[in-house]
Amino acid sequence: MGFKHVFKAKLDWFFSKNEAAKYTKSHTITIDGKSVLNVSAAKAFKGDPALHNPEDLLLSSVVSCHMMSYLYLCKQNDIEVVSYTDEAEATLEVSADGSGRFIAITLNPKVRITNKEKIVEALSLHKKANQLCFIANSCNFPILHCPTCEIEALD
Incomplete structure (x- = not known):
């Protein structure tokens, strides 16, 4: 429950x-x-x-929630994340009558991890993070992911 x-x-x-x-x-x-x-x-x-503005805040909510869900999954899967950045974009469509709605958000997360054997798994966790994300689950438009993953050795 x-x-x-x-x-x-x-x-x-x-x-x-x-x-x-x-x-x-x-x-x-x-x-x-x-x-x-x-x-x-x-x-x-x-x-x-x-x-x-509200549009900024909606996009910020999606980006932030996705990152937190992703980091949770990385922790569960023993993937050490060194950094996470995202330059996300939201597309708002405005109709002739003045109404409008978001039609898509594209996340572009760039993740740096410490173990190169975990790159494929790290990339795959974005899909599951989207399924866990409270904000993404509340949206009625697609949230697309274009992730990249690189290695960064810790000193």
Whole structure:
């Protein structure tokens, strides 16, 4: 039997008298015990380009969750990971009526491990990590993986 966790976030937005001609899309999100997130719409949707936007945060959630699932699997399979980087991309499709949705995310994880005999296994674990990832399991679009794996000897 599984279990449930509840996550909470508080959003605050206030009309700015200095922005009387338009509504600003900037707002804050507060999660107890954590630093405040300053958020806006994406620049393409007339938001503040200096702030994170929901699209950034969704992509960041997928990338982060995949990495944590992957590192968990590497630990379970005795694969020593030295570094993990990813330059991920998300594709958002906007319809003529203004609605939109993500149609795909592509992860490009570059992993460095210590044992060259484990490269094939290390690459294969990305598929299983996707199956374990809470965020990926919540998405209704494909999450593609283009992983690479290299060897780095520890001193």
